[in-house]
Each structure stands twice: as C-alpha cells, then as structure tokens.
Amino acid sequence: MASVVDKIxxxxxxxxxxxxxxxSDAEFVMRPDADEMFQDNAAMTADFGAGVQSKIALGPRAGHFVRKIGKGFGFEEETPLVKGTKCATIxxxxxxxxxxxxxxxxRHFEELVAYMTRSPLATDRLSVxxxxxxxxxxxxxxSDGTRAILLSPMELSQKLCAMVPPPRAH
Known part of the structure; x- marks a missing residue:
C-alpha cells in the first residue's frame, strides 16, 4: 500500500x-485560465483556489491559511505512514x-455509497x-497532529460553498 500511495x-x-x-516549491499556483468555468466568476475562482490550498478566500483573513489546532503538515519528502494492510498516507x-x-x-454497495455521500460537516463537533x-x-x-480547525462564520460559509460543484460539473 505504501508504494502504491507513494507512486500516486x-x-x-x-x-x-x-x-x-x-x-517547484510545492506551492499551489492559481490557473483560472486553464479552467473555463472559472473565467466568468472571479469569486468562484478565489473560493475554489483557496479551498484546495487550505486558505481563506474572502474577508479580513483572505489569503491566510486555515487556522489549525495541532501541529503542521509536510508536503514532500514525508515517510509513508502505513495505517494497516490496506491503508497508507503520504x-x-x-x-x-x-x-x-x-x-x-x-446491500453492501448501497452502504458504501451512503458512506461516501454523507454530510461533510458533523454539526455536533462544531462549537463557538x-x-x-x-x-x-x-x-x-x-496524522499531522491537527485536532481541530478554527474558522470565522464567513470562512466556514466559504469552505462549504467551495464543496458545491458548479452546474453540470458533477
């Protein structure tokens, strides 16, 4: 598993x-010119771009990373973490x-689909x-030590909006 996830x-x-x-420094680069759906909507471009970079797109903290409670994250040169015979992370x-x-x-297929399509947010784990x-x-x-993330209400709304696929894209 470790070699497969490493290759991926x-x-x-x-x-x-x-x-x-x-x-080359493993930093994300905005490329709205490469995706037609972003050419007409600058806010959508910023929202999706920030989402994949774990950054905030709108408001006073725009451009800053999402605040994590825990330790940081290494992008490259990380040792594969094998979590079992059929699970690995790198x-x-x-x-x-x-x-x-x-x-x-x-029945098992329906259970797997229900699991994959569950809500992305468990409200019982959200507090102010x-x-x-x-x-x-x-x-x-x-595995990087993060136990919680800290968001303003606007930042949470932005992250949830980024999860909604654009029309005709799903």
Whole structure:
C-alpha cells in the first residue's frame, strides 16, 4: 500500500507541476485560465483556489491559511505512514483499499455509497469559542497532529460553498 500511495502522490504532484498548478516549491499556483468555468466568476475562482490550498478566500483573513489546532503538515519528502494492510498516507495523499463490494451484493454497495455521500460537516463537533470563531473538532487527531480547525462564520460559509460543484460539473 505504501508504494502504491507513494507512486500516486509523486505522479499527481508531477502532473500538477506540468500543468502549472504547483510550482517547484510545492506551492499551489492559481490557473483560472486553464479552467473555463472559472473565467466568468472571479469569486468562484478565489473560493475554489483557496479551498484546495487550505486558505481563506474572502474577508479580513483572505489569503491566510486555515487556522489549525495541532501541529503542521509536510508536503514532500514525508515517510509513508502505513495505517494497516490496506491503508497508507503520504504527503497529504491517502489511499484506503479496505472496502470490497462484490458486483452482486447490492446491500453492501448501497452502504458504501451512503458512506461516501454523507454530510461533510458533523454539526455536533462544531462549537463557538469566546472570540466568536467556530471550532470544528476532528473525530480523530490527524496524522499531522491537527485536532481541530478554527474558522470565522464567513470562512466556514466559504469552505462549504467551495464543496458545491458548479452546474453540470458533477
């Protein structure tokens, strides 16, 4: 699993660099010219671009990284973290191959689809701190040490909007 996720990560980073979405320092580069759906809407371009970079697109913190509660994240030269026989993570790429569904097993297929289409936000893990910011606590501590993220209400709205696919794109 570690070698497979390592190969996926390296090839994806190479592809992103070749198309100009990632520079040599592993920093994301905005390329709205490459995607027609972004040419007519600057706000959508900023929103999606910030979303993939873990940055804030709008408001007073625009351009800043999402505030994490925990430790940082390494992009490249990370050692693959094998989490089991069918799960591995490296450089932010995660491969999970633990679910197998037979072509004839409709019930398990429906369960897998229901799991994949679940809500991206568990409201019971969302709280407001003393400064009026929203704290979203992760179900488990991430491998990079992040246990929660800190967002203003506007930043949360922006992140949720970025999850909605544009018309005719899904």
């Amino acid at each position: 990560a390296k090839r994806t980073v190479k592809l992103l660099r070749r198309h100009g979405y990632l520079d 450089n932010g790429f995660n491969l999970q191959a633990g679910a197998f569904v037979s072509a004839t097993n409709r 701190n003393d400064h009026g910011d929203l704290v979203y606590t992760m179900k488990r501590v991430f």
